Amino acid sequence: MNLQGGGILLLGATRTLVTHNSVQGNSGRQINSGGIVVVSAKALTKGSNPNFDTIARNTAFRDHPAGLIWDRTGIRVRFIADHCRTSIPPGLCH
Numbered sequence: 554m555n556l557q558g559g560g561i562l563l564l565g566a567t568r569t570l571v572t573h574n575s576v577q578g579n580s581g582r583q584i585n586s587g588g589i590v591v592v593s594a595k596a597l598t599k600g601s602n603p604n605f606d607t608i609a610r611n612t613a614f615r616d617h618p619a620g621l622i623w624d625r626t627g628i629r630v631r632f633i634a635d636h637c638r639t640s641i642p643p644g645l646c647h
Contacts, residue, residue, distance in 0.1 A: 559585035560616060563608075565594025565601040572609045580617035588613030588637065593626040602627035609633040621645040 558581015563569055576588040584592060589608055594600025604627045613620030613635065620637030623630060623645065637646040 558583055558587075559590055560588045560613065561590070563589075563591045563603055563606055564597070565603060566591070566606055567601060567604045569603075569606045570609070571607070571611060574611045576611070576613045576616060576620075578615045587618055587622045587641075588616035588620040589635070590622045591627075591630060592622070592624040595626075603630050605629045607631045607633065608635060611635045613637040 558579055560576030560579040561571055561574060562585040571589060579588055580586060589611060591603050591606060593602045614637060619639040619641045621632060621635055621640040632645045634647050640646045
């Protein structure tokens with residue numbers, strides 16, 4: 554599996570705190586591509602969804618396809634005061 558292009562990847566992570574990081578210029582076409590990526594591990598490894606994760610006070614710029622990416626899976630995944638221009642879904646940047 555080719556995993557180039559990602560800054561920080563939370564693949565099915567649980568109870569993880571990602572705070573005060575700066576990621577920039579990460580780009581690619583794989584699932585992990587982008588600045589900070591939070592996605593389910595179910596499709597890839599039959600693992601878990603991301604649950605109870607907090608992504609706070611990070612900066613993510615010049616990442617493609619976005620600075621912050623979340624596939625909307627899991628429960629209680631929170632993005633707090635992260636600075637970026639683009640996010641998937643929209644609205645995660647402050």
